[in-house]
Amino acid sequence: MVRTIFVTGANQGLGMHTVHQLGATPDIIVFMGSRKIASAEEALAKFAAEIHSSSTVVPVQLDLTDVASIKAAHAFVTDFLQKKGISSLDVLVNNAAIVGKGFEDTFATNVFGTVAVTEAFRPLLSKGGSILNISSGLDSLSLTNKDTPLVPAYASSKSALNMLTVQWSLEEEKKG
Numbered sequence: 001m002v003r004t005i006f007v008t009g010a011n012q013g014l015g016m017h018t019v020h021q022l023g024a025t026p027d028i029i030v031f032m033g034s035r036k037i038a039s040a041e042e043a044l045a046k047f048a049a050e051i052h053s054s055s056t057v058v059p060v061q062l063d064l065t066d067v068a069s070i071k072a073a074h075a076f077v078t079d080f081l082q083k084k085g086i087s088s089l090d091v092l093v094n095n096a097a098i099v100g101k102g103f104e105d106t107f108a109t110n111v112f113g114t115v116a117v118t119e120a121f122r123p124l125l126s127k128g129g130s131i132l133n134i135s136s137g138l139d140s141l142s143l144t145n146k147d148t149p150l151v152p153a154y155a156s157s158k159s160a161l162n163m164l165t166v167q168w169s170l171e172e173e174k175k176g
């Protein structure tokens with residue numbers, strides 16, 4: 001059975017590494033979210049030779065802060081899966097994030113953008129599907145101490161994401 005996964009912010013860094021590793025395993029369709037489609041294609045070219053013959057990596061334009069982009073990405077993924085006779089997505093990996101200049105841009109991407117993408121894609125997730133929110137050690141209320149680097153906007157945005165993870169999982173539990 002083919003497993004289907006969407007990774008946001010996957011044209012570089014850990015997101016790209018995740019797509020690379022997943023694509024190298026059998027029977028996977030990985031959607032590689034990227035603000036600029038050319039960046040995803042450029043990144044994909046670096047490891048395309050290592051993609052498993054039964055798997056596919058599909059670059060998708062997605063900017064978390066752009067409602068039209070989220071809508072278009074959702075429509076593209078739905079259509080792509082339907083054409084393959086697949087009705088749902090198994091995993092959404094909310095990886096895209098920034099260490100912004102301040103609170104507004106940081107929260108716009110890491111929190112509001114992640115919420116917008118999750119709300120758009122959640123109905124497409126399969127029963128038993130998963131949402132992975134990529135957190136950070138810097139968000140921890142209990143681990144933070146005087147040796148922790150000072151990045152208030154980034155750290156608090158990731159703490160907010162942690163609470164969203166808890167709230168969303170409680171919502172799913174309630175729905176059974």
Ligand SMILES: NC(=O)c1ccc[n+]([C@@H]2O[C@H](COP(=O)([O-])OP(=O)(O)OC[C@H]3O[C@@H](n4cnc5c(N)ncnc54)[C@H](OP(=O)(O)O)[C@@H]3O)[C@@H](O)[C@H]2O)c1
Nearest residue numbers: 009010011012013014035063064065095096097134135136
């Ligand atoms: N690296 C670490 O040490 C570390 C530690 C703990 C947690 N994390 C978390 O791990 C994840 C990946 O980190 P990383 O180090 O790999 O970061 P990275 O190399 O800076 O990559 C971040 C990705 O997010 C994308 N992105 C930024 N804003 C976006 C937006 N508005 N819409 C769509 N995509 C957007 C970037 O796209 P562009 O290329 O277009 O900018 C890029 O592809 C993040 O959630 C980060 O908080 C990282």
